[in-house]
Amino acid sequence: MMxxxxxxxxxxxxxxxxxxxxxxxxxxxSASAQSSSAPAGQSKSVKLANPLNELLDEAKRxxxxxxxEAAIVPLQKVIAEEPNTAYAHFQLAYVFTAxxxxxxxxxxxxxxxxxxxxxxxxxxxxxxxxxxREPRAAIAPLTKAVELRPAESRPRFLLGVAExxxxxxxxxxDSFESAVRLDPRDFETSAHLGSLYLQLKRxxxxxxxxxxxxxxxxxxxxxxxxxxQSLDAQKKPEAADAFRKYLAVQPSDAVARARLVRVLMExxxxxxxxxxLDRADAGxxxxxxxxxxxxxxxxxQKKYDDAAAxxxxxxxxxxxxxxxxxxxxxxxxxxxxxxSAEKELKIALGMEPNNLLYWKDLSSTYYLGGNYASAIxxxxxxxxxxxxxxxxWFIRALCYDKLNQPKPALEAYEKFLKLDEGKNPDQVxxxxxxxxxxxxxxxxxx
Numbered sequence: 001m002m003x004x005x006x007x008x009x010x011x012x013x014x015x016x017x018x019x020x021x022x023x024x025x026x027x028x029x030s031a032s033a034q035s036s037s038a039p040a041g042q043s044k045s046v047k048l049a050n051p052l053n054e055l056l057d058e059a060k061r062x063x064x065x066x067x068x069e070a071a072i073v074p075l076q077k078v079i080a081e082e083p084n085t086a087y088a089h090f091q092l093a094y095v096f097t098a099x100x101x102x103x104x105x106x107x108x109x110x111x112x113x114x115x116x117x118x119x120x121x122x123x124x125x126x127x128x129x130x131x132x133r134e135p136r137a138a139i140a141p142l143t144k145a146v147e148l149r150p151a152e153s154r155p156r157f158l159l160g161v162a163e164x165x166x167x168x169x170x171x172x173x174d175s176f177e178s179a180v181r182l183d184p185r186d187f188e189t190s191a192h193l194g195s196l197y198l199q200l201k202r203x204x205x206x207x208x209x210x211x212x213x214x215x216x217x218x219x220x221x222x223x224x225x226x227x228x229q230s231l232d233a234q235k236k237p238e239a240a241d242a243f244r245k246y247l248a249v250q251p252s253d254a255v256a257r258a259r260l261v262r263v264l265m266e267x268x269x270x271x272x273x274x275x276x277l278d279r280a281d282a283g284x285x286x287x288x289x290x291x292x293x294x295x296x297x298x299x300x301q302k303k304y305d306d307a308a309a310x311x312x313x314x315x316x317x318x319x320x321x322x323x324x325x326x327x328x329x330x331x332x333x334x335x336x337x338x339x340s341a342e343k344e345l346k347i348a349l350g351m352e353p354n355n356l357l358y359w360k361d362l363s364s365t366y367y368l369g370g371n372y373a374s375a376i377x378x379x380x381x382x383x384x385x386x387x388x389x390x391x392x393w394f395i396r397a398l399c400y401d402k403l404n405q406p407k408p409a410l411e412a413y414e415k416f417l418k419l420d421e422g423k424n425p426d427q428v429x430x431x432x433x434x435x436x437x438x439x440x441x442x443x444x445x446x
Contacts, residue, residue, distance in 0.1 A: 056075075056088070059078075086116035090125075093107075097125070110126070127162065135162045136166040145159075156178050160176040160179065173196070176192065184212075194206045194207075194227075203229075207231060209226075210223050221246065225246045225256060228243040240269070244260065257276060265297060286313070288314060295327070299331065308332070311324060311328040342369070372402045372403050375395070379399075390423070397416055
């Protein structure tokens with residue numbers, strides 16, 4: 001794809017040569033007129049030499065060879081001789097631009113415009129020069145270029161870029177849309193406008209622009225990705241196929257492939273998602289992102305043994321990743337492998353001691369594994385950070401009950417009943433029945 005700098009040279013270099021020809025012919029015609037009015041007896045076949053033309057010709061040859069430093073001297077000589085020669089200043093600005101001498105280039109463009117206010121190329125080039133460094137300053141010359149070249153889409157597109165970078169999105173949209181109206185087959189403008197709509201969370205508009213761009217360049221990666229992203233944002237089922245078409249031309253884009261896997265997962269196409277991961281990992285060691293995605297799919301499919309093996313491979317790559325250990329601990333908890341779950345969750349807490357999710361999973365591990373004292377201890381840790389709701393009070397009550405501690409068990413059941421407000425009828429009934437039993441037990445001890 002053509003870069004901005006490449007586009008700049010390809011668009012404006014021929015114009016400079018055209019301007020050179022006009023200037024050259026103008027000076028030659030002037031010399032010929034002087035020759036025709038020479039006194040009688042002087043040969044009219046004698047061609048008057050014009051050193052300025054020779055200097056301009058020399059500069060042109062240097063520019064053709066990309067020898068920009070060499071072109072400076074002849075152009076400066078022309079300017080010294082004829083300071084109001086707009087074209088010489090224009091060419092010198094071009095040379096300074098090529099040499100990345102931005103301030104000098106800007107000064108020469110401004111001098112060109114002062115001499116010839118109708119030279120649209122000077123406004124256009126000055127705007128391009130300022131577009132990256134001072135987009136707000138680029139607006140004025142690009143606006144003038146639009147005024148002088150009203151039938152061309154390119155100046156309007158560049159003005160839209162300057163307005164966008166300056167934060168005036170309303171004007172930027174007007175410029176881009178008017179550029180597209182002038183040239184519906186301008187791929188660059190359509191694709192850029194699609195990207196802008198996507199950034200502003202207008203995916204339906206973005207989809208329209210990207211589809212138009214793809215009619216012009218069906219294999220362009222930017223437009224293919226933009227269409228996939230706009231369809232994805234709208235939750236359209238064809239997003240998966242759009243991502244596949246993009247990845248066919250950009251197979252190394254791991255971010256896009258990961259998104260495709262997620263899209264397939266959301267559509268419950270788990271085998272297709274795994275196939276995409278297999279395709280990405282073929283012939284290479286799986287990346288961490290690939291292993292995490294694979295584990296997510298396997299867990300969703302309830303393939304817990306496969307998922308545990310996948311997370312084990314991920315931990316081998318990154319043994320100090322608390323999230324991986326915590327995830328594996330939760331997976332072991334689902335498998336009811338409480339010893340392994342406790343081990344992994346404690347490793348995770350050693351790295352992130354304030355992570356409540358790991359503490360909660362550990363408390364569940366202790367409770368389900370029958371380690372009620374440790375379950376209460378972890379609930380105490382959690383309660384210091386987060387006010388317990390009805391659920392934790394019910395678990396606490398069960399733990400005290402299992403440990404034959406009737407008084408704290410009764411207090412926990414009563415706390416649960418107060419907070420639950422009848423939302424969990426089975427647990428409410430159980431708490432009420434156990435509370436009756438515990439009250440009798442406590443009364444008998446008095």
